[in-house]
Amino acid sequence: MRSSIWLLALFAAPLLAGAETLRINGSTTVNLPVAEAAEILRAEQKLDIQVDTQGGSAGGISMLGDGLVQIGMASKHVSDDDRAKYPAVRFHKIQIGEDAVALIVSRDVWEGGVKAVTRQQMKDIYEGRITNWEALGGKPQRIAFFNKEPGRGTWEVFVHWLYGNAKAAPQVNFPEVGGNEETRNKVASTRGALSQLSASWADGQKVFALGLKLDAGTVIEPTNANIATRKYPLSRPLFLLTRGEPEGIAKIFVDFILGERGQELVRKHGYLRLKDLK
Amino acid sequence: MRKLTDVGVAIVAGCCALISVGLLVGLVAVIAARGAPALSWSFFTGQIRLVGAAGGIFWNLVGTLILLVTACAACTPLAVGIALLERVWLTGERRRSWLRTALYAMNGLPSVLFGLFGFILFVQWLGWGKSWLAGGLVLALSMLPTVTLALIERLRAIPARYVEAAAAAGLNRAQIVWAVLLPQARGGLITGTLLGLARAAGETAPIMFTATIFAGATFPTAIRDSPVLSLPYHIFILAQDSFDPAVGTRLWGAALVLLGLVFSLSLLALPGRLKQHEEAHG
Amino acid sequence: MTRALSWFLSLLALGALGLMLGIFTWQSGPVWQAEGIGYLTGGRWFFRQHQFGALPMIYGSVVVSLVALFLAAPIGLGAAVFTAEYLPPRARMPVKTLIELLAGIPSVVYGLLGILLLRDWVYERFARFDPLSGDTLLTAGVLLAVMILPTIVTLGDDALRAVPAAQRRAARALGLLRAESILHVVLPQARRGLGAALLLATGRALGETVAVFLVVGRQDNNLPSPWYSLRPLLESGQMLTTKLGGAETHIAWSDPVHWAAIVGLGLILLALTGALALFGAAFGRRSDA
Numbered sequence: 001m002r003s004s005i006w007l008l009a010l011f012a013a014p015l016l017a018g019a020e021t022l023r024i025n026g027s028t029t030v031n032l033p034v035a036e037a038a039e040i041l042r043a044e045q046k047l048d049i050q051v052d053t054q055g056g057s058a059g060g061i062s063m064l065g066d067g068l069v070q071i072g073m074a075s076k077h078v079s080d081d082d083r084a085k086y087p088a089v090r091f092h093k094i095q096i097g098e099d100a101v102a103l104i105v106s107r108d109v110w111e112g113g114v115k116a117v118t119r120q121q122m123k124d125i126y127e128g129r130i131t132n133w134e135a136l137g138g139k140p141q142r143i144a145f146f147n148k149e150p151g152r153g154t155w156e157v158f159v160h161w162l163y164g165n166a167k168a169a170p171q172v173n174f175p176e177v178g179g180n181e182e183t184r185n186k187v188a189s190t191r192g193a194l195s196q197l198s199a200s201w202a203d204g205q206k207v208f209a210l211g212l213k214l215d216a217g218t219v220i221e222p223t224n225a226n227i228a229t230r231k232y233p234l235s236r237p238l239f240l241l242t243r244g245e246p247e248g249i250a251k252i253f254v255d256f257i258l259g260e261r262g263q264e265l266v267r268k269h270g271y272l273r274l275k276d277l278k
Numbered sequence: 279m280r281k282l283t284d285v286g287v288a289i290v291a292g293c294c295a296l297i298s299v300g301l302l303v304g305l306v307a308v309i310a311a312r313g314a315p316a317l318s319w320s321f322f323t324g325q326i327r328l329v330g331a332a333g334g335i336f337w338n339l340v341g342t343l344i345l346l347v348t349a350c351a352a353c354t355p356l357a358v359g360i361a362l363l364e365r366v367w368l369t370g371e372r373r374r375s376w377l378r379t380a381l382y383a384m385n386g387l388p389s390v391l392f393g394l395f396g397f398i399l400f401v402q403w404l405g406w407g408k409s410w411l412a413g414g415l416v417l418a419l420s421m422l423p424t425v426t427l428a429l430i431e432r433l434r435a436i437p438a439r440y441v442e443a444a445a446a447a448g449l450n451r452a453q454i455v456w457a458v459l460l461p462q463a464r465g466g467l468i469t470g471t472l473l474g475l476a477r478a479a480g481e482t483a484p485i486m487f488t489a490t491i492f493a494g495a496t497f498p499t500a501i502r503d504s505p506v507l508s509l510p511y512h513i514f515i516l517a518q519d520s521f522d523p524a525v526g527t528r529l530w531g532a533a534l535v536l537l538g539l540v541f542s543l544s545l546l547a548l549p550g551r552l553k554q555h556e557e558a559h560g
Numbered sequence: 561m562t563r564a565l566s567w568f569l570s571l572l573a574l575g576a577l578g579l580m581l582g583i584f585t586w587q588s589g590p591v592w593q594a595e596g597i598g599y600l601t602g603g604r605w606f607f608r609q610h611q612f613g614a615l616p617m618i619y620g621s622v623v624v625s626l627v628a629l630f631l632a633a634p635i636g637l638g639a640a641v642f643t644a645e646y647l648p649p650r651a652r653m654p655v656k657t658l659i660e661l662l663a664g665i666p667s668v669v670y671g672l673l674g675i676l677l678l679r680d681w682v683y684e685r686f687a688r689f690d691p692l693s694g695d696t697l698l699t700a701g702v703l704l705a706v707m708i709l710p711t712i713v714t715l716g717d718d719a720l721r722a723v724p725a726a727q728r729r730a731a732r733a734l735g736l737l738r739a740e741s742i743l744h745v746v747l748p749q750a751r752r753g754l755g756a757a758l759l760l761a762t763g764r765a766l767g768e769t770v771a772v773f774l775v776v777g778r779q780d781n782n783l784p785s786p787w788y789s790l791r792p793l794l795e796s797g798q799m800l801t802t803k804l805g806g807a808e809t810h811i812a813w814s815d816p817v818h819w820a821a822i823v824g825l826g827l828i829l830l831a832l833t834g835a836l837a838l839f840g841a842a843f844g845r846r847s848d849a
C-alpha cells in the first residue's frame with residue numbers, strides 16, 4: 001500500500017508542476033547563472049526546467065533551431081551561417097549580462113615575466129610560428145596551447161578578435177579542451193600552458209589572465225571596469241535565445257533572469273550585469 | 279637449473295597476480311577513500327544543486343534505474359527468442375553456427391556505436407528527442423549478446439534426458455520449451471541479465487546521445503522529449519565541467535555509488551554462476 | 561506459436577543489428593563520395609574546410625590499443641597462469657570472482673582515476689621528453705592497459721583451464737616439474753584460447769570511449785613523421801572513439817558531409833571491432849578439441 005502511494009507521488013510530482021517543461025541547452029559560461037536560476041524557480045514555483053550543456057553555444061543554437069529546446073544559451077552572436085541553416089527560425093536574442101574571454105596562463109609563465117601579449121603575438125602562437133615563451137620575454141618553456149573546442153562561444157570570440165570572423169580562422173592542431181573547469185584544470189597542471197577562458201574563472205591563483213598589449217604599448221587588463229566600457233576587446237555578451245518572443249514558462253524564466261534576483265546571480269558568478277555596462 | 283626455473287616461474291606468475299589484483303583493489307580503495315565522506319542520507323535522497331556542488335544524486339539514481347529496467351524488459355524477450363531459435367528451432371549446425379557468430383560479433387561492438395545508432399534512429403528520425411525509452415532500447419541492444427550467450431550456455435547444459443523424457447511423454451517441441459527448457463533455464467537467464475545489467479549500469483556513451491541530460495529531469499511523463507538523469511553521465515560531465523571545489527568529494531561519492539551499484543549487480547549473479555559451475559564440473 | 565514468436569523476436573533483434581550496419585553505411589555515403597579512399601588514408605581532418613582524413617584517428621586508436629596490449633598482456637597472462645596453475649581449488653573461486661568484479665568497473669570511473677592519478681604521473685615521468693601536457697596517447701594507453709587487465713586474466717584463466725587435467729598429470733608422471741609442464745605442455749595447448757583472449761581484449765580497448773576521452777588530449781592530425789617515430793605517443797592525440805564522443809558529433813547533424821564523416825568513423829570502428837570479435841571467437845572455438 002505504502003509503496004504504491006510512493007509510486008503515485010513520483011508520477012504525480014511532475015504532473016502537478018504543470019504540463020509544460022522548459023528545456024534549456026547551450027554554453028557552459030551562461031549555464032552558471034541559468035542553472036542556479038532554474039533551481040530557484042523549481043523550488044519556489046514548482047516549474048519543470050531542464051538544463052544541459054551539450055555542445056556549448058553552438059549546441060544551444062542548433063538545438064534551438066532543431067526545436068529540441070525552448071531556450072538556447074549562447075556566449076556569442078548568432079552568425080549568418082546559423083541563420084542560413086535554420087531559415088524558418090526567427091532567433092530572438094535576450095542579453096542577460098556580459099563576460100570577457102581572457103587568455104590565461106599557468107603560474108610558471110606568469111611568474112616567469114609574461115603578463116601581457118599583443119594580438120600579433122597571439123596570432124603567431126595560434127598559427128605555430130612562436131612555440132616557446134622565450135620569444136615573449138619569458139623563461140624558455142614550450143608553449144602548451146590548449147584550444148577550445150569548436151562551437152564554444154569562448155573560441156568564437158577569440159578568433160573573432162584575431163581574424164575578424166570564425167570562417168577566416170586557419171585550421172590548427174592543438175589539444176582540445178571543452179568546458180571551463182577542464183580548461184582551468186589543464187592549464188593549472190601543465191607547464192607553459194595557455195588557453196582561452198571566461199575572465200571570471202581566472203582566479204589569479206591557479207591560472208592568471210594576461211593583459212592585452214595594444215600597438216601603442218598600453219596594456220589593457222580584463223578588469224570589470226575595462227570590460228564594462230568595452231575597452232577590453234575580448235568581451236562578449238551572454239545571451240538567452242528563443243524562437244520569436246518568449247512565451248509561457250520561457251517568459252517566466254527570462255523575466256526572472258532579467259530581474260533583480262536573476263541579475264544578482266549573474267554578478268555572483270563573476271559576470272557583468274546589464275546595468276554595469278556602459 | 280630446472281628447480282630454479284620452477285621457482286622462478288612461480289614467483290613471476292605470483293607477482294603478476296599480485297600486481298593485477300593489488301592494482302585494481304588499490305583503485306577501488308582510492309575511490310572509496312575519496313568518495314566515502316560524501317555519502318550521507320541526503321546524498322542519496324537529495325537532488326543536484328549548484329551544478330553538482332551541493333545536493334544529492336537521487337534523480338540520477340532514479341534515472342539509471344529507469345534505464346536499466348527498460349533495458350531489461352526489452353532485452354529479455356529478444357534474448358529468449360534468439361536462444362530458443364539457436365537451441366530448438368534451427369536445424370543444421372551451420373545455421374546455428376552462423377547465428378552464434380553474429381552474436382559474438384555483436385558482443386565485440388563498442389557501446390558508443392549503439393549510442394550513435396540510437397541517436398540517428400530515435401532522436402532524429404523518429405523525432406523522440408532525448409528519451410528514456412531510446413536509452414533503454416539502446417542499452418538493451420548492447421546487453422543482448424551477453425544475455426543471449428549466457429542463456430544458450432544454460433540451455434545447452436540441461437541434461438538431455440529431461441528433454442527425452444518429455445518427448446517420450448508425448449510433448450511437442452513448443453510444449454517442451456515451456457514445460458522443460460524455460461523453467462530449467464530461468465536461473466541462467468537471471469544470471470546473464472544481471473551480468474548484462476552490471477555492464478549497462480556503467481555505460482555512458484550510449485545514453486549520452488540518446489537519453490540523458492545533466493540537470494532538471496525527474497520522472498519522465500512521456501516518450502518524446504523525456505530525458506532522465508543518470509549517474510555515469512553526471513560523473514562524466516562533472517569530471518570536465520564542475521565549477522566549484524566543493525564538487526570534488528561529491529564527484530567521488532557519485533563514482534563510489536556507481537561502483538557499488540555495478541558490484542552489487544555482479545555479486546547478485548554470483549550464486550547462479552556458482553551453481554552452474556558446480557553442475558558443469560561437479 | 562512459440563516457434564513463430566521465437567523467429568519474430570530473433571529477426572527483430574538481428575534486424576536491429578542489420579539496420580545499424582545499413583544506416584552507418586548509407587549515412588556515411590557522402591564522405592566516401594567526397595573523399596574516396598582518401599577518407600581512410602588522408603592525414604588531415606579539418607571539418608570547417610570539409611577536409612576529412614581519418615588516418616590520424618585510426619592511428620591513434622591502433623597505437624593506443626597496442627600500447628595497452630603490450631603493457632597488459634604479459635602481466636595479465638602471468639596472473640592467469642598463477643590463477644589457473646598455482647592456486648589451490650578452494651581459493652580459485654573467490655579470486656576469480658574478485659577479478660571479474662574488477663573487470664566491471666565502469667569506464668567513466670577509470671576516466672576519473674586517469675585524470676586524477678595518471679595524467680600527472682605521465683607528465684612528470686616523461687618530462688625530459690618535453691611532452692605538451694599529461695594528456696597524451698601514452699596516458700590513454702596506460703589507462704587502457706589497466707582496464708583490459710582483468711579481462712585478459714579472466715579469459716586467459718579460462719583458456720588455460722580448458723587444457724585437460726590429464727595433460728598435466730601425464731607431464732608430472734613423466735617427471736616434469738610444474739613450471740616445465742606449464743611452459744611446455746599447457747601453454748602450447750592453450751595457445752589458441754590465449755590468442756583469442758588477447759584479441760577480445762584488444763577489441764575492448766579499441767572501443768573504449770569515455771575513459772580515454774578525458775586523458776587523450778583530443779588533438780587532431782597527430783601523425784608520426786617519419787612513420788616509425790614514437791613521438792606522437794607523448795603528444796595529445798585523437799582516437800576514433802574520442803572524436804565520436806566529442807563536440808563535433810553534436811554540431812555535425814545539419815551538414816551532410818560532416819555528418820557522413822562522423823558516421824564513417826563509426827563504420828570504421830564497427831569494422832575493426834567486429835573483425836576482432838569474429839577472429840577472437842573463431843580462434844577460441846577451434847581449441848575445443
